Amino acid sequence: LSKVYFSTWRGEQINNIGKPQEEWETSAYNLPLEYNEHSSSKAFIGWDGLALFNPDVDVVRLATEYAAQYQVYSEACGRCAPGRWGGRILYDLLDKIARGEGSVADMEHLKEVSRTMQDTSKCEIGKTVPNPLLDLMHHFEAEFMECITKQQPSKHYHLHDTNYIAKITAPCMDACPAHVDIPAYIEGVRDLRFDDSLMATRQTMPLAHTCGRVCPHPCETECLRSNLDSPISIMELKRLGADYEIDHGFGFFHPVEQKPKIGKKVAVIGAGPAGLTTAYYLALDGIDVDVFEELPVLGGEVAVGVPEYRMPIDKYNQDIEAVRDLGVNFMTNTKVTADMMRQYEQDYDAVMVATGTRISKKVYCENERADIQGYWGAIDFLDKVNLQVKYDIMVPEADQKQHMLDCDYVDLTGKTVVCVGGGFTSMDVVRCSIRANAKKVVMIYRRDERTIINNTTYEEYHEAVEEGVEFIFHSAVAEMRDENNVLKSLLIDMFELVPDPNGGRATLEKIEGASFEMECDYLIPAVSQSADLKLIPEEWEIERTSWATIKTNGKDYMTSRKGIFASGDCEYGPMTIVNAVGQAKRAASVMARYVVTGEISLNDDEIMEDHLRKLKVYDKKKKITGWLPGLPRQHGEVLSVDERRDNNLEVKYAMTQEEALSEAERCMRCYYIAMVAH
């Protein structure tokens, strides 16, 4: 939190005009005081007010520039009468005043146009652009009037000493790790322009099918519509554009035309979401990309981890084919070693490590030994299930023996499966076990029902319960019990939440005497995963994080070794697909500049993106205007338990067109424009 000269941001009233800097008050918000390491900001102006960090700011010019940015950035706009003409009138009048030709009547016209824009514009951008302008005209009326009465230009009107950097955002876009232009793709659905919808998604998110299905959609948590009734079903609306492309056999709708080759090449290690995303955006920029994948199939954990009933492989393959369509080379069955990495560093202009986290962590119980038959890591278990279900790649004989299978696929008939987890991976394990015909499937989870829903989704948990998974909350495995190295049973401890008498966080404490023994055939640890980084040459001394992933600064995704980048789970630790995509998209942008200039840099758009995320665009207290509350969120149909529990049919149907259109109509197009003067 920092001291500011003046702020009306989000309704705060800070006015230090005339006070010495030491006495300035601090703002309650994470305002971007430093634009980047080279430059301090002078002012920040946006949809919800403005802040000045420097008494020397030319407020009339600032208002004019903000109105001008609305003209420049109106590619997102220009779609309603008040916004289109109103925005232009605002700019023309402000500029007239700023250059010393304004009249008092212009001030009145500005207010009148502002009101109509605020009341009737189509998008939030049109509704909110007048907000900080009115603030400026109100709080700095004297400065405006001076230009008018003296018919003189504002103080910096003819100086070129300030950069005005603007960025379009929206609460959902800000919340999305991949910063997908969500209002645009929803508008594509609403306008029945599904090609436009898909192209809007693919600007920053190549995996449109995938993230139309298996994204935990943090955007929906920060959807402004929740302030009015309930959030838009943002994730699913992505499917309409993606399905349109498939249904009609159109090639691929790429967001921009692919640039001609620039003669640079990049190696990407791992063909999961992060690797695919890196490859996609580098290829769009005209860079040759070779992707090396250890598995026999492409797609990483989404292919071999996420089950068919959640993410049908033919849809995911469409996402992968969109990448291949740009000329990306894929090499499967290629486990990259440290020697190969040394060679790649020589052969390529840059290398992206996107190898994920594929080592299942231990549950840390007594007698936990990998050589006990029946102990089966979640990642390997899901590999075996998915390779067979999706690709007809059968379980090799050695693995059949190790995992006590009577046939060449995962058949758990008559078996009891216990999974320890609480995240998506563990949900996939238990629901796949049900589909593999297990007699009994139990989930052991340390915390409660509410937390498991928070960590996954409401639907995921309830569907698992419906399918017959037994959840034991506040429990943990204390000991594996085996006979001759064959798992026979588990000792389960029970816990309870004990509130902290000092009002702190409640703690889990073991309930003495409540422990019990549970017979079982398999224990599948799905607690978490760690990264296998043996491919990184030791002498590179690449920095690691405290949880043993590759360290970057989280902005440009370069590792401590120049030219070697990392993104996705191997950088962040096990996280979501959309997180991996967001990191890789940013990294690809940095890499595309790096392979040409040898410099690591962020562009203004990226700098602003990071500033806004820090500031947080979504405001849960914001009052919604212009929209009728009470229009229900639409839900797509789900297969009944009987229809789904013994097969791999996709559990969730797409919304019907009618449902999707009703849902798209609810989107309020909360585009905002933010600008920094530095």
Next chain:
Amino acid sequence: MEGKMIEFTINNQPVVAAHGETILQAARKAGFYIPTMCYIEKTTSCASCRLCVVETDASDSLILSCQTPPTQGLAVTIDSDRLQMERTNIMRMYDVNHPLECGVCDKSGACDLQNKTLEFGISSQHFSAKEQYRKIEHWGLINYDPSLCILCEKCVHVCNEVIGDDAITLHFGGYSSAVIPKNSDVLDCTFCGECIAVCPVGALVSSDFQYSANTWELKQVPATCAHCSAGCSLTYEVKHTSTSARDEERIYRVTNNFEYATLCGAGRFGFDFNIQASKDEAKFNEAVLALKSASAIRFSSLITNEEAMILQRLKETLGIKLFNEEARAYQNFMSAYSSISGKMAFGGTLEAIAQSDAVIVLGGRISTDNPAVRYALTTASRHNGAKVVYMHPIEDALLQNVITQFVKYEVGTEEGVMAMLAKTLLNVCELDKETQHFFDNLDEGYLCAESNVGEEEFAKIGKILTRAKRKILVIGSDVLGHARASNIAKLCATIETLTDFSVVIVPQHVNTVGVSLICDLDSDLNGANVVGYNAKGSFTMGSMGECDLPLSALNSQEGTFVSLNYHVLPTNVAVGYKGYCLNDLACSLGVNQHYTIDYTAKLPMNKGFLGRAFDELGNFYGTLGEDLRGYMLENIDVDVNGTLEEISDLPEFNGTVVYFCNPVNQFNPYTARSKQLQEPIVVRGSAQFAAAARINDGEKIEICYANTIIVHTFVMDATLKGTVALMPTYENGASEAAYRYEKAIISRVGN
């Protein structure tokens, strides 16, 4: 939820809305006026003008009524000082820098911007913004002036959501936004002209019409389009051509009720096909003599019901035969159809296609055969996400954004394909023993092999239909002339009778259905002494080109047609005709009625006509879009006495084949001679066809089939594949009943 009405109030009056209806729609139904500039009923809301904002008790802010459904109990206020003030300000913005060229603007007098400017009393420019230079675009039949454009987006929505061309888009740029061709430098579309129709100002105009007349000078003649079997409503707009006393009127343009109906380019631009002649008594007497001594009259289905009735009376009076092989094929098809369904007509309509969520189209190049069907498919695809299965030997690029499954079958194998399709669709139905036996005995291996349609393709059709609720089977005119048309008809009828599919059969011409119902047609054996009415004969008469006695064209006649929907539709005289008409001849031959339209009330009631006189028939749409034109034929019950026949051996069409199929906006000699639709007459084929026929792009070729030799220019078309070429028929009159494909020997002229 569905079906339940939402009760709310507008200005304290109780109003109801159906599920999915918006506040604006409910208000309009209840007779309330809310101003709009960008609203068009047949598309999703453009939501650009913001004039339709209303106040509610659920929020102290303004709500956009065109895109918001009401909630139960909501109190809506549609007029208040605040609303008036905001709407006035919006109109003030619309008027900023709008060029003051109303004096010459095509739209003047019928302009929404003029009307709303008046309504809100904007008498001067209240706000100002910098003028910008804007270039007028010339896109063939269409001109676009961005400085007049108010960016309502109606054109863009219609082009994408109803037409399916998706040829224009909005270039976003705030104040400098404009409509631009999508993915192209110049407009590349089917030139339906619907964008002109929906434009509320003079931004998109017909280049032919521009600066030729003032709106208020034009006389509006409501009529029915003569070019295909859809029976689209249109208005001929007519004016004198000079101030001379001997002045003749001409058609200046065609408009349509774009709010509810849609028109293709042939209807909109192909209007100038009327002919003129004086009364030449000598020729008239020759015609009377020819008819007296004729063995038969051969005629096309470009004819009104009343004329068809006259021909039927002449047949009865003179004891001659009536030939119209095209209508007879339809008649036979429907007779076989009825023998299974027990109904005179099928159950589907164009509207049902538009509302469907699954459509199978089989046996016709539907996008050019019948644009109205295409628009209905587009509507269903866009708005309902309809699955569209297109079964045909030739892929159709125009339908790519609509079709979700293309099933290519071999030319000639329609009966086998239909049988397999029926089996697929009937899979879930209880069948009687006989029908079950029929399907059990199908030689699926043979049918799939010969038609080249795999069992998995049929399985896929079955699969995509599982979630559909409103299903339609559209049958094109390929099958009407097929040697096994009767059995195909019976298979269609079996589907309609036993499944939840409804069927639409798409005949070729404007009044194929009417002729098939009114005339007792004979088999045409190409005998001598046949009088041709808009058809070949030893004595010819009509309006289609060189003939012995000119008779009035269809836009110079009043009368009725029966559309493919079995809808009786009136048409009127756009421009008068000074020569003779068919009724004059009939009167000389003892078939007496004063006016042709005296027959309208006498149309056969046993075929479902209602005996209503011409002047009783409406020719307009209601204010809420109700189609109040003419009337629907009664669907008469008929005997069920048909049985499915065993599938015969499927024919093979090897080598080069031509398919009689017209290009976009071309249907008949009327369109062929329309000034705005002029284009070179060419045969289109793929590179593969060219290789097989050893011909090159642009060469003159000779096409030989069934004792016919035709010479055309060949054009290679990159959107086509395979060895079937598209052969136009529009320039020389209707192609007759024969199957639309012919094995042809192709040679380069001069070789």
